[in-house]
Amino acid sequence: MGWLWFIIIxxxxxxxxxxxxxxxxxxxxxxxxxxxxxxxxxxxxxxxxGISAGGIIGSLITALVGAVLLLWIISLFKRA
Numbered sequence: 259m260g261w262l263w264f265i266i267i268x269x270x271x272x273x274x275x276x277x278x279x280x281x282x283x284x285x286x287x288x289x290x291x292x293x294x295x296x297x298x299x300x301x302x303x304x305x306x307x308g309i310s311a312g313g314i315i316g317s318l319i320t321a322l323v324g325a326v327l328l329l330w331i332i333s334l335f336k337r338a
Contacts, residue, residue, distance in 0.1 A: 267314070268293030271321035279329040292325050300324025 272289030275296060276282060283289050300320040304311060311320050 263314070263317075264294065264297070265290055267317050267321055268297060271296055271318055271325045274322050275325035275329055278326060279333070292328060293321050296323075296325025296328050297321035298324065299328055303327065 269286060269290045270293065272291070272293030273283040275292060276284050276289060284292065297317070297320060300323045303324065304320055311317065
């Protein structure tokens, strides 16, 4: 059941980050990938800042922050 929640949270976080950063999602598979990588990045950033987020909402916020950071970093390279 843990992997299923991880994929669902990744998909939602990827979709939300896509909507925030470029005005639309990327499709289900790419949303999941962006969300899962975002969750890893968000967890790393939150641990550096000493922030701990628990539960489904905390995991979603962590993944969303990481996904937005990931898309922002990608956009910096695409413009160059």
